[in-house]
Amino acid sequence: MIERRAPHELSDEARAALRDADPARGLSLYLHVPFCATRCGYCDFNTYTAGELGSSSSPQSWLEGVRAELDQAAAFLGSGRPVSTIFVGGGTPSLLGGDGLAELLSAVHHSFDLAPGAEVTTESNPESTSPEFFHTLREAGFTRVSLGMQSAATHVLRVLERTHTPGRALDAAREAAAAGFEHLNLDLIYGTPSERDDDLDASLDAVLSVPVDHVSAYALIVEDGTRFARKVRRGEVPMPDDDVLAARYEMIDARLAAAGMTWYEVSNWARAGQDGLPVPDSVCRHNEAYWRSDDWWGVGPGAHSHVGGVRWWNQKHPATYSASLAAGALPIDGSEVLxxxxxxxxxxxxxxxxxxxxxxxxxxxxxxxxxxxxxxxxxxxxxxxxxxxxxxxxxxxxxxxxxxxxxx
CATH class of the missing domain: 1.10.10.920 (Arc Repressor Mutant, subunit A)
Known part of the structure; x- marks a missing residue:
């Protein structure tokens, strides 16, 4: 049974801080899609499969909630805050299909103006994409795609409980490039138990065989409450080894540097220019907004926001989230003034x-x-x-x- 509790009210101090926020600062939007076909064993994100949701929520009720939150966000922030970056994450945004993501971006345009040259990114699972999907995204105004590859080794994907085949991520990257996407990211996870140096080398070979200008690589972290953590606790799989993680990171950095990419954040690499510095258009500006503590509004169940030194986070369950917005309230679960x-x-x-x-x-x-x-x-x-x-x-x-x- 879904808990139906009243949303959190921002304190007077938080409201005052938000009113004093500099309207000249850039604004970013994060849009959280909470739906997944299956749940990966290492994932602790706020996501739900169809079986977990049952009849309590649907993509349509979620989208109605998102539209309402976008309208409330625009009213709350006032005019003069053009959006400089948008990031659609999840979950699995590509489960919405190209038309669904286009509709989501249309909802943003209804509530906000976009700054000239705004960066518009969506995450995508390779298995739920196609050439038509990418063409629809380009026509809708998306400028960047981030694909979850994780590894080129079948046995590593099996340990991670990823459902896509190794080659599908590469085909998806080529299809996105053919549709006109100049800015493509592939995500890697390294240090998975059973991964060998040769496996990581093969994954890097695969990444560098397709037209990507950005790579994100994250060490496998064992998050409490996940299936992977329970397997570690039962001794079914070992904890990732810190020395192995360090060696794998050095492998990644060396291979990407040799291929003309350079780091701009510890876990992120972009195409380098002749000066050896990251090419600005290849850098993910949305993530830079987080690292610089800029202002962003997180839309969707469980999304976090930060504006003017005030941080808040939304109610997690899609049904509770949508019900709060249907009642005319922001679906805030908690907040703090930094x-x-x-x-x-x-x-x-x-x-x-x-x-x-x-x-x-x-x-x-x-x-x-x-x-x-x-x-x-x-x-x-x-x-x-x-x-x-x-x-x-x-x-x-x-x-x-x-x-x-x-x-x-």
Missing amino acids: TDEDRHTEAVMLRLRMRDGLSADELDEGERDRADGAVARGLLTADGQRYVLTDAGRLLADGITRDILVAD
Whole structure:
């Protein structure tokens, strides 16, 4: 039975902070599609299969809720906030089909103006795409596609409980390029138990055989509450090994660099220009908005938002989410106003992961001393103005952040 509780009300402090948010700042939209055909064993995202939802929700009731939230978001933020990036994630957005995603983008246009040159991305599962799907997306105004490949090794996909065949992701990338998409990403997961160096090498060969200008590669993380975590706890599969993860990361970075790609965030690589720097159009600007703590509104069940230093998150279940909006309320499940300390912590944590690095002005004297200690250990470089992770530092980014922020 679905819990039907009242949505969370923003505090007066949160509302005041939102009113004071700079309308000149760019705005991003994240649209969450909570539907999946099956649930992968490692996934802890807010997703639901048809069997889990039953008759309590449907894509149509979800879309009606999304339309209502977009209208409320536009009214809440006021005019003068053109959208610079849109990212449709999930779940499996491609289950909506090309027409469904086009309808979703049309709902955005109904509520918001898009900035010139806006980046519009959707995630897609290779198995639920086709040449017609990609042509429909291009005609609708999508500019970028991110495909979940994960691995080219069948036995690795089996461990991850992915349902697509290894070659389908490559065919989908070629079909997207043929439809006119110049900006394509393939996602990889590395460090899966049973993965061998040769498997990762084959996956990188496959990625580099198709016309992608962006690659995301994430170490397998065992998330509490997932089927994968339960298998680890029962001893059915081993925990990913940290040394193996580090070696695999170095393999990925070396292969992509040799192919003319360069990192711009610890887990993301884009096509490099003649100067060796990432080509701006190949970088995912939506993700950069997160790492810079820009303003974004997350639309959909369980989506998170951040505007003017206020963070909130939506009710998770699609039925509860839609019911709140049908009653005229924002479907907020909880919120917080970030303190100056919170903002500082996030700035250090997120910006240090980026190729541009962290401004020395962001740090107090003690933090600069500790950052200089990381420079002495070869983990950061410094030019007096910015601290930037070295190749060795990228392997230890989270630990370096903790060391800078926390005095002994």
